[in-house]
Amino acid sequence: MAESIALTNAVIIDGTGKEPFKGTVFIQDSKIVEITEGSFTPTQHDFKVIDLRDAFLIPGLIDAHLHLTGFRSGDLLKESLLVPYEVLVARVVKDLEALICSGFTSIGDAGGSIAVGVKKAVEEKTILGPRISAAGHTLSQTFGHGDEHYLPIQYVDPRESRFKSSLGALICDGVEECQKAARYALRCGADFIKVSATGGVLSEKDRPEYTQFTIEELKAIVQEAKHAKRFVHAHAQGTEGIKNSLLAGVKVIAHAIFIDQECCDLAKEKDAIVVPTLSIVEHIMRYGKQIGIPEWGLQKCEQVYKIHIENIKLAYKSGVKLATGTDFLGGTNAFKHGQNALEIVLFVEKIGMSPMEAIVAATKNAAQAVGFSEITGTIEAGKMADIVVLKENPLENVRTLMEPSNILMVLKEGAVVKDLLKCSMK
Numbered sequence: 001m002a003e004s005i006a007l008t009n010a011v012i013i014d015g016t017g018k019e020p021f022k023g024t025v026f027i028q029d030s031k032i033v034e035i036t037e038g039s040f041t042p043t044q045h046d047f048k049v050i051d052l053r054d055a056f057l058i059p060g061l062i063d064a065h066l067h068l069t070g071f072r073s074g075d076l077l078k079e080s081l082l083v084p085y086e087v088l089v090a091r092v093v094k095d096l097e098a099l100i101c102s103g104f105t106s107i108g109d110a111g112g113s114i115a116v117g118v119k120k121a122v123e124e125k126t127i128l129g130p131r132i133s134a135a136g137h138t139l140s141q142t143f144g145h146g147d148e149h150y151l152p153i154q155y156v157d158p159r160e161s162r163f164k165s166s167l168g169a170l171i172c173d174g175v176e177e178c179q180k181a182a183r184y185a186l187r188c189g190a191d192f193i194k195v196s197a198t199g200g201v202l203s204e205k206d207r208p209e210y211t212q213f214t215i216e217e218l219k220a221i222v223q224e225a226k227h228a229k230r231f232v233h234a235h236a237q238g239t240e241g242i243k244n245s246l247l248a249g250v251k252v253i254a255h256a257i258f259i260d261q262e263c264c265d266l267a268k269e270k271d272a273i274v275v276p277t278l279s280i281v282e283h284i285m286r287y288g289k290q291i292g293i294p295e296w297g298l299q300k301c302e303q304v305y306k307i308h309i310e311n312i313k314l315a316y317k318s319g320v321k322l323a324t325g326t327d328f329l330g331g332t333n334a335f336k337h338g339q340n341a342l343e344i345v346l347f348v349e350k351i352g353m354s355p356m357e358a359i360v361a362a363t364k365n366a367a368q369a370v371g372f373s374e375i376t377g378t379i380e381a382g383k384m385a386d387i388v389v390l391k392e393n394p395l396e397n398v399r400t401l402m403e404p405s406n407i408l409m410v411l412k413e414g415a416v417v418k419d420l421l422k423c424s425m426k
């Protein structure tokens with residue numbers, strides 16, 4: 001069990017949006033037990049006191065939409081077909097370390113076969129990494145975004161394929177097949193159900209605007225998730241697919257490239273969360289050619305890049321709840337896990353959020369988007385002690401969140417997993 005700690009003389013940004021305040025956070029049995037404002041008086045002797053000398057505390061960051069694929073390039077064919085599965089898993093272990101050391105104490109894996117497994121290895125502390133909420137196998141219609149149609153069809157569905165893929169999808173058409181696929185995903189350990197409700201950028205033969213699944217199919221999937229006390233997270237880029245998802249009761253809308261005013265109003269009415277994943281689009285634009293993204297992906301990305309930003313600005317101005325998610329897959333320069341704070345930076349620089357709003361989107365809102373809002377996302381009594389200690393004030397320069405040397409300490413459930421201070425500032 002982690003020791004009892006008092007993080008004192010810290011400037012606390014608690015993730016609720018409240019103004020920063022100076023105070024002390026008391027941690028016992030993995031949880032935050034008390035927060036006191038003002039200067040510290042050492043009366044509680046059972047706590048190991050760590051004097052942070054005006055360093056900044058934020059809740060552990062959360063990436064609500066990424067994929068632990070083990071990929072190291074944008075060459076989807078090569079990574080999918082030629083890299084042994086065991087190598088991909090080993091790379092994921094490294095990616096999890098990079099994530100937690102960069103301040104990400106929770107993540108949502110929006111589809112793939114590796115996360116549901118390595119999640120258990122993290123929980124039993126065999127490997128170091130963030131808390132994982134995982135979708136496992138995604139649901140896609142035939143010729144859907146998840147039916148990776150750059151591959152032969154017999155390679156895609158894990159129920160039929162002898163080929164073990166870190167992506168893949170459960171191909172289902174019609175209400176009954178959708179129900180069965182949702183139940184199969186749950187049987188494999190899904191914490192939430194991921195569906196592809198539209199075409200996408202990194203799927204060869206469709207486009208982001210294409211509507212996928214009927215509203216009846218989406219409703220059936222949402223119903224199966226609700227029966228198992230879970231929720232649905234939809235890849236939804238085209239306007240109609242976003243609208244169908246919201247009407248069907250989907251809780252998390254990913255990408256939302258063509259979100260319009262009607263969808264924004266509907267998202268607010270339904271209390272849905274939009275995870276725009278600006279980072280992957282930014283990185284495809286910046287590094288796509290160099291890392292081997294196929295030509296069809298590059299072209300579509302260029303076509304939607306500006307529209308996406310404009311529409312997410314509309315969502316922000318309309319008061320839609322936004323959460324951070326990068327859609328990173330793993331990689332060397334682009335899509336690299338460990339650089340996931342890029343989404344916070346883009347929320348500020350491209351969408352016009354204040355740094356405080358972007359931090360709330362990466363903590364409190366992102367916790368809701370992955371189903372962890374009861375246990376993490378804010379620095380409040382009763383929550384898990386998932387805390388990041390920063391040298392620089394992120395409200396003054398949000399880009400410092402991307403600098404490894406600025407992340408002084410990371411605590412997950414009260415255990416110190418990164419410590420540049422070596423607790424020497426006592």
Ligand SMILES: [Zn+2]
Nearest residue numbers: 065067110327
């Ligand atoms: Zn994704």
